[in-house]
Amino acid sequence: MNTKTSAIDVLNTATELRWEVGEGFHDTLMEAIYTDAAQIADRVVTPSGQHKRFDLDRTIDRLVTGRWTGFPLMLLLLALVLWLTVEGANVPSGMLASFLLDTIHPILKSFSAGIGVPWWLDGLLLDGVYLALAWVISVMLPPMAIFFPMFTLLEDFGYLPRVAFNLDNLFKKAGAHGKQALTMSMGFGCNAAGIVATRVIDSPRERLIAIITNNFSLCNGRWPTQILIATIFIGGLVSPGLAGLASAATVVGVAVLGIMLTFVISWSLSHTVLKGEASAFSLELPPYRPPRFLQTLYTSLIDRTIFVLWRAIVFAAPAGAVIWLISNIHVGNLSLAEWFINGSNPFAILFGLNGVILLAYLIAIPANEIVVPTILMLTVMATGMSDFGAGTGVMFELDSDSETANVLKAGGWTLLTGINLMLFSLMHNPCSTTIYTIYKETGSAKWTAVSALLPLILGFVLCFFVAQIWRLFT
Amino acid sequence: MTAEKPQTACEACPAHHAGNLTRLGINMTNWDYVIALAGNPNTGKSTVFNNLTGLRQHTGNWPGKTVTRAEGGFAYENKRYKIVDLPGTYSLLSTSLDEEVARDFILFGRPDVTVIVADATRLERNLNLVIQVLEITDRAVICLNLIDEARRHGLTIDDRRLARDLGVPVVPTAARSGDGIPQLLQHIQEVATGKWVCKPHRIKNEPPTLKNALNRLVSKLEAAFPGLPNVRWVALRLLEGDLRIIEAVKSGELGSLMQPNILPQIPKQEVIA
Numbered sequence: 001m002n003t004k005t006s007a008i009d010v011l012n013t014a015t016e017l018r019w020e021v022g023e024g025f026h027d028t029l030m031e032a033i034y035t036d037a038a039q040i041a042d043r044v045v046t047p048s049g050q051h052k053r054f055d056l057d058r059t060i061d062r063l064v065t066g067r068w069t070g071f072p073l074m075l076l077l078l079a080l081v082l083w084l085t086v087e088g089a090n091v092p093s094g095m096l097a098s099f100l101l102d103t104i105h106p107i108l109k110s111f112s113a114g115i116g117v118p119w120w121l122d123g124l125l126l127d128g129v130y131l132a133l134a135w136v137i138s139v140m141l142p143p144m145a146i147f148f149p150m151f152t153l154l155e156d157f158g159y160l161p162r163v164a165f166n167l168d169n170l171f172k173k174a175g176a177h178g179k180q181a182l183t184m185s186m187g188f189g190c191n192a193a194g195i196v197a198t199r200v201i202d203s204p205r206e207r208l209i210a211i212i213t214n215n216f217s218l219c220n221g222r223w224p225t226q227i228l229i230a231t232i233f234i235g236g237l238v239s240p241g242l243a244g245l246a247s248a249a250t251v252v253g254v255a256v257l258g259i260m261l262t263f264v265i266s267w268s269l270s271h272t273v274l275k276g277e278a279s280a281f282s283l284e285l286p287p288y289r290p291p292r293f294l295q296t297l298y299t300s301l302i303d304r305t306i307f308v309l310w311r312a313i314v315f316a317a318p319a320g321a322v323i324w325l326i327s328n329i330h331v332g333n334l335s336l337a338e339w340f341i342n343g344s345n346p347f348a349i350l351f352g353l354n355g356v357i358l359l360a361y362l363i364a365i366p367a368n369e370i371v372v373p374t375i376l377m378l379t380v381m382a383t384g385m386s387d388f389g390a391g392t393g394v395m396f397e398l399d400s401d402s403e404t405a406n407v408l409k410a411g412g413w414t415l416l417t418g419i420n421l422m423l424f425s426l427m428h429n430p431c432s433t434t435i436y437t438i439y440k441e442t443g444s445a446k447w448t449a450v451s452a453l454l455p456l457i458l459g460f461v462l463c464f465f466v467a468q469i470w471r472l473f474t
Numbered sequence: 475m476t477a478e479k480p481q482t483a484c485e486a487c488p489a490h491h492a493g494n495l496t497r498l499g500i501n502m503t504n505w506d507y508v509i510a511l512a513g514n515p516n517t518g519k520s521t522v523f524n525n526l527t528g529l530r531q532h533t534g535n536w537p538g539k540t541v542t543r544a545e546g547g548f549a550y551e552n553k554r555y556k557i558v559d560l561p562g563t564y565s566l567l568s569t570s571l572d573e574e575v576a577r578d579f580i581l582f583g584r585p586d587v588t589v590i591v592a593d594a595t596r597l598e599r600n601l602n603l604v605i606q607v608l609e610i611t612d613r614a615v616i617c618l619n620l621i622d623e624a625r626r627h628g629l630t631i632d633d634r635r636l637a638r639d640l641g642v643p644v645v646p647t648a649a650r651s652g653d654g655i656p657q658l659l660q661h662i663q664e665v666a667t668g669k670w671v672c673k674p675h676r677i678k679n680e681p682p683t684l685k686n687a688l689n690r691l692v693s694k695l696e697a698a699f700p701g702l703p704n705v706r707w708v709a710l711r712l713l714e715g716d717l718r719i720i721e722a723v724k725s726g727e728l729g730s731l732m733q734p735n736i737l738p739q740i741p742k743q744e745v746i747a
Contacts, residue, residue, distance in 0.1 A: 006698035007723050013694045014712035014720075017687040025713055026567065028684055033605050035679040041598035044636045048628030202570055286516045287595065287623065292650065 057288055064159070065285075070166045075252060077159075081150050083248040085223070089142035096138035105130065124324055132320025135373045136312045139224050144305045147223070151189060152300040156291035160185055164283055174263045175270025177206035178283060180213075184262060187217030188255075191430055192437040194219075199441075205276045211438055212451045213265050215430045216258040221312070221368030225425045226251045228372055232405045233418030250422075258426050265454070311433065315366035322363055323374060337378060351460055352420040352467030356411065361424070366432045371425065376404065379411035416470050420463045427459030495659060496549040497528025505547060505556035507666040510580055512607055513591030514600050515562030518619045520544070521649040522591055523559045526659070550659050555666070558585070564599075566606045567714070578718065580610050581704065582727075586666045588614045589658070594624035594631055594646065604640065608674040609707045614642045615661045622648040641673035676706065687713060699728055 018025070063069050108130065112122045154160065163185055168178035179200050187194030194214045201207040218226060230250040235243035270276065326336040334342070341355035348354045360374040408417075429435070429452045439448040513519045523529070527546030544559040560579055561572040580588055588611050592600035597618075608614060618633055637644040643661040647654030664670040680688070691709040695702060702708065708728065711719040722728040 006694075007726065007728075010691070010694045010698050010712070010723055011720060013691055014709075017691055018713055018715060021684055021687050021713055025684070028681055029677075029710065029714075030565075030567065032677050032679040032681070032684070033602050036605055036675070036677055037598050037601035039679075040601055040636065040639045040675075043639065044632040045597055046630040046632070048630070202572075284516060289623070289650075 060288060061162070061285065064162045065165050070162075074163060074166060075256070077154070078255065079248055079252045081147065081154075082223075082227075082251055083244065084150065085143050085147045085227075087244060088146045092142040093138055096141065097134075100134035100138055101131070105134065120328075123328065124321055128320040128322075128324030129317045130320070132316040132323070132370060132373070133313055136316040136367075136369055137309070139369070139372075141305070141309055143224060143227075144220060144309060145301065147220070148189065148300045148305050149297050152296045153291045153293070156289065156296050158286050158288045161283060161285050165285060168283065170263055171266065174266040175276070176209045176213075176266040177201045177203065180206070180210040180262075180266070183210050183214060184217050184259070187214045187219060189220055191215055191217065191219045191434040195434060195437045195441055203276075205270075205274050208442065208447060209266050209269050209274055211442060212269065212447070212454060213262045215434065215451065215455050216261045216265070216426070218255050218258055218426060219368065219431075219434075221431065222371075222425050223251070224369065225372050226254055226422055228404070229418050229422050229425075230254075232408065233415050236405065237415075254422050254426055257423075261427070261458070265458075312367050312369045315432075316370050319363055319366060319370050319374070323377060327378070341378065350467065351424075351463040352416045352470065353424060353463060354412065354417065357417075357421055357424065361428060364431075365429070368425070368431050375421075376407055379407055379413075416467060420466055423462055423466065424459045427455045427462060429453070429456045495526075495656075497526070504554065506553040507555045507586040508583070509555055509557040509662060509666075510583065510585035510588045511557060511559045511591065512576055512580065512588055512603070513562055513617075513619075514564055514593060514596075514603055517562065517591045517593040517600065518649045519559055519562060519591045522589070522617060522619065522647070522655075522658075523557065525649050525652060525655050526555075526557055550663060553663070553666075555662070558583075563603065565603060566610070574718070577610065580607060581707070582722075585611070586613060587662050589617050589662065590614055591617045591619050594618050594621045595627055595629065597624075597631065605675060605677060608640065608642065609677065609710065610704050612672055612674055612703060613665050614672060614674065615658065615665055616640060616642055616644040617649075617654075617658055618644055618646045619649050621646040622651070622653070640675045642675075643670060643672075698723075702728065 021028075064073055105126065108126050109122070112126060160182060164178060164181035167181035167184075171178050171180050180198075182200065183194050183197045185194075186197045191214050194217060195211050198207050198210040198214070201210055227247065230247040231243070234250045235247040238246045323337075326340075327338075329336050331339060337359060340359050343355070344358050345355040348358050356375055356378045359378060360371050363374050364371045430438070435448060435452050438451050439445070442448060511519050511523055523544060523546065526548050528548070529544070529546045545556065546559075547554060547556050549555070558579065560576040563570075563573045563576050566573050566577040566580075579585070588607060590604050590607050592604055604616060616636070618631065618636070621631070624631060631646070633644045633646050643665065645654055645658045645661055647658055649655065661670065665672060688706065688709050691712060692705045695705045695709055699705075708719060708723075712723070719728075
């Protein structure tokens with residue numbers, strides 16, 4: 001008998017026996033395995049009488065996944081993390097900014113003047129590229145160095161699966177996968193990372209939903225924008241003592257709006273183009289483990305903070321050059337930037353935004369982090385203010401939020417512009433890295449386009465309605 | 475064969491050999507042994523992996539966080555080991571992608587040693603997977619991880635008894651703090667080099683009909699593929715109607731399991747839509 005015929009013989013016997021064993025085969029086998037496991041475990045494990053630790057876990061779980069306490073605790077934790085980030089990042093941010101911008105920049109300028117660098121090269125490199133980098137470092141490094149380790153500590157402690165547990169029911173109702181709660185949380189750090197994380201979702205349909213809606217998680221590049229605008233426009237509305245709280249609450253509000261949008265869009269997708277049942281999965285709530293502070297600090301600094309910062313730097317450098325160029329290349333008597341701003345203003349006003357914001361978002365497609373500095377620089381230029389910053393097309397950091405507020409208000413900004421900028425920052429196309437990641441993960445140009453355009457259109461629609469309603473009442 | 479040098483107590487101690495561990499990170503060009511790392515989700519597989527390779531794959535306290543396959547290497551006592559971190563699964567019997575990747579690697583990749591990371595605080599549930607892995611492979615080491623946590627919960631685990639019941643080495647570890655890693659390395663080496671011959675546990679509680687069917691199929695398989703190392707498992711999969719295995723029987727790929735072979739490629743990532 002040769003191998004070929006005996007192989008067929010094996011298969012035939014298997015088919016025959018499958019009938020004999022019957023349908024319950026899988027269950028029978030599992031039962032046998034479970035019995036074996038139980039017997040062995042029973043022999044080798046001796047529990048002690050006391051279960052103190054276990055009870056502590058249960059008590060915490062009852063609180064953080066409770067019907068009434070789960071959600072408020074989640075929001076409180078988010079607010080606390082944000083508040084610590086806002087408060088803690090201010091001082092080091094200011095120090096970095098004054099060092100890089102007020103100390104190093106003049107030294108570089110006088111050095112380049114000393115060796116006779118042509119004005120355009122000096123402008124492109126020092127006023128464009130260098131200032132963009134300095135701004136990104138001073139604005140991004142401190143909040144990231146605080147936000148990421150705190151987030152990682154929560155993750156290490158075991159809180160993330162509880163978040164998933166709390167949100168699972170809502171995701172199920174939205175026709176999406178419960179694990180989307182985890183990828184959504186990852187998106188709060190970085191959308192590109194969140195999209196890679198959707199690989200934990202087996203079903204392609206649910207994974208696509210998770211990918212498309214991940215952009216509604218405010219990412220690291222957008223937190224600083226939200227925080228700054230909230231501080232200026234919302235914090236300014238209340239007494240100084242409450243300003244910090246009010247701004248943190250506003251940012252939490254925007255983040256929650258993003259979460260709500262995630263549900264709404266997931267629901268719409270799963271009831272239209274991506275129809276299907278939500279698949280079940282078992283989520284294990286791991287025991288709480290004391291976080292390892294030093295290691296967490298190390299890995300979150302290296303893996304996340306430096307990684308994200310590096311990416312921002314790589315994208316900010318060319319963007320700085322572009323900003324300098326478009327504000328210094330003149331066609332007729334206006335620079336390219338002014339042409340665009342003036343041209344798009346009537347359109348942008350409809351949406352409660354302005355041409356500066358639109359241009360800033362075009363320039364910032366590679367990295368959301370540079371939106372605010374771009375806006376400030378363009379505003380100064382468009383309003384012809386001369387007492388701020390160092391000159392045309394120069395990215396700069398203002399010494400205080402109130403100075404920033406003065407610039408924006410001089411540029412015609414109102415509370416409406418501030419609110420709509422926050423909304424638009426939540427809902428617009430993802431950054432180019434994220435778009436590329438989506439393409440890599442889905443392998444589909446169509447779904448990549450949907451993921452990029454859907455939030456953008458939503459953003460315009462929402463801003464339009466807010467602006468129209470606002471104008472009705474004021 | 476040269477006679478072994480008599481060892482001093484110090485040299486025989488695993489801690490001594492830990493000094494011979496060189497972490498190679500992802501720098502793997504050629505290797506002497508292949509190690510597969512299997513286990514339930516969230517048992518600390520990635521921590522063990524990082525501990526052995528010196529890599530810093532991100533770890534987190536939530537199940538399913540390893541979404542990409544990770545590979546790394548280390549050298550121990552002049553041998554180079556390649557280590558493959560498989561996706562965490564609760565079982566190897568269902569149809570999800572994770573489980574397929576894990577069981578195909580253990581079966582067709584034929585690692586020299588499969589290290590099964592088990593959570594000491596949830597031993598019974600973890601044993602379900604251990605038993606399934608032991609059906610596939612003869613060469614395994616149990617890494618009884620989170621032993622510190624188990625002790626904190628007041629659990630005492632008789633690891634010697636466990637090793638006897640399972641027929642493979644059992645090493646209690648607390649990978650987060652690096653406890654037990656030297657002993658783990660020692661046992662990996664012993665199993666890889668054949669110094670320790672495993673007599674792995676086989677499922678005992680199957681009902682007679684199943685047992686008879688299995689025996690009949692096993693004898694057929696043994697006739698068709700003499701020397702096949704994991705006949706019982708293949709028979710189980712055939713009874714289950716696993717298409718991948720049926721295909722392997724048809725194409726004769728199953729026969730190649732008897733020869734030294736090349737590692738199959740695990741898909742690095744799935745492209746959807």
